[in-house]
Amino acid sequence: MMAIRLFDLKGETRSLDEWRGKVLVVNLWATWCAPCREEIPLFVKLQDEYRERGVQVIGVAIDRREKVQAFAREFGINYPLLLGGVEIVELSRQVGNRVGGLPFTLIFDRSARIVDTILGQLKKHTLEETLRPVL
Numbered sequence: 001m002m003a004i005r006l007f008d009l010k011g012e013t014r015s016l017d018e019w020r021g022k023v024l025v026v027n028l029w030a031t032w033c034a035p036c037r038e039e040i041p042l043f044v045k046l047q048d049e050y051r052e053r054g055v056q057v058i059g060v061a062i063d064r065r066e067k068v069q070a071f072a073r074e075f076g077i078n079y080p081l082l083l084g085g086v087e088i089v090e091l092s093r094q095v096g097n098r099v100g101g102l103p104f105t106l107i108f109d110r111s112a113r114i115v116d117t118i119l120g121q122l123k124k125h126t127l128e129e130t131l132r133p134v135l
Helices: 034-053 065-075 086-094 124-134
Strands: 005-008 013-015 023-029 055-061 081-083 104-108 114-119
Touching (some): 023 086, 023 124, 034 055, 034 065, 034 124, 114 124
Parallel strands (some): 023 055
Antiparallel strands (some): 005 081
């Protein structure tokens, strides 16, 4: 999954490899997904609180760029947002998201290994428990 290339909100091609060496929290979401909308503030806080400890949140939106840009402004998103499509949903199925549901979050350790996948809305304590061993 690390080698996949996606566009950011500026239309530039990005790869998760850019953040190799960090603990990555990769959240697949969409602006129309109610649980996704509810958990975004958690990721904004997480990025602020854990940045110095080497954690990087990456949002992968299954949505149109204009909607994601407006959403990012409204919610004050402070981490990179990339745009995904059907290929990302299919890739998420290959790593455990059998129903192709959103939100879906992957946690990578500093060696780029997937250490956990979570389908559904995350709570702060669950996320912190998942991160603790890889920090």
